[in-house]
Amino acid sequence: MALINPSINFNGNAEEAFLFYQSVFGGNFGRIVRFKDLSGSGYPIAENEAEKIMHITLAIGPNVLIGNDVPESMGRVNEQENRSKISISAASREEADHLFKGLSAGSSVEVPMNDSPWGSYFGMFRDKYGIEWMIDFNPNEQ
Numbered sequence: 001m002a003l004i005n006p007s008i009n010f011n012g013n014a015e016e017a018f019l020f021y022q023s024v025f026g027g028n029f030g031r032i033v034r035f036k037d038l039s040g041s042g043y044p045i046a047e048n049e050a051e052k053i054m055h056i057t058l059a060i061g062p063n064v065l066i067g068n069d070v071p072e073s074m075g076r077v078n079e080q081e082n083r084s085k086i087s088i089s090a091a092s093r094e095e096a097d098h099l100f101k102g103l104s105a106g107s108s109v110e111v112p113m114n115d116s117p118w119g120s121y122f123g124m125f126r127d128k129y130g131i132e133w134m135i136d137f138n139p140n141e142q
Contacts (some may be wrong), residue, residue, distance in 0.1 A: 002095060007066035007134055011076050014053040014069045021065060022058055030057035030064065030141075033118050035071070046072070046086040055118060064089065066134075085124070085132040089141070093121050096137040100125075103133055 010017055018142035022029070024038035036050035066087050070076070090096035100113050106128035113135065120138035127133060 002099065003063065003089045005064040005087045005089060007085040009070050009084070010053075010067060010126055012052055012069050014056060014067045015093060016054075018056050018058055018065075018067055025058065025060045025065075027059045027061075030059060030068070031118060035069075038117050042121060048072075057138050085134050087134040090135060090137040093137050093139075096121055096123070096135050100135045103127055103135075 006012075008017075018029070032053065033055040034050065035045045035052050035054045038054060039045040039050070049069075049071055054068055056067050056114070058065045058067075064087075076133060088096075088099055096133045097113060100123045104123075104127065107125045109123070109125040111122065111124040113121065116122040116136075119140060120136050122134065122136050124132070124134045
């Protein structure tokens with residue numbers, strides 16, 4: 001069965017926020033990926049963004065809270081508006097493909113389903129109702 005986990009965007013303070021959330025909920029951080037960890041010739045990272053969080057997870061019981069900093073090149077997150085995505089952790093690649101295909105019908109695909117630099121099978125889109133979704137299958141977390 002798929003799990004649905006919230007994912008929150010931040011303006012450079014994701015790490016601070018997640019340390020706060022951890023102090024309230026407890027739990028352990030799963031993956032922490034900084035932008036510098038992905039830097040390469042095909043994906044250059046500005047020096048002032050190297051330490052920012054590209055991906056962080058905090059286990060809260062069977063659920064996972066996900067977050068990231070939005071790169072300045074993508075603009076600031078309007079903190080007065082909805083700045084979250086619904087993230088689904090699929091139980092298999094097949095389930096990930098099924099959910100992506102179904103939910104993304106009539107959508108604007110931002111990231112097609114593909115193997116990600118952090119080791120999972122991942123895709124992202126805004127559905128026909130304007131809701132943002134991320135579909136993820138990580139074989140190492142099964």
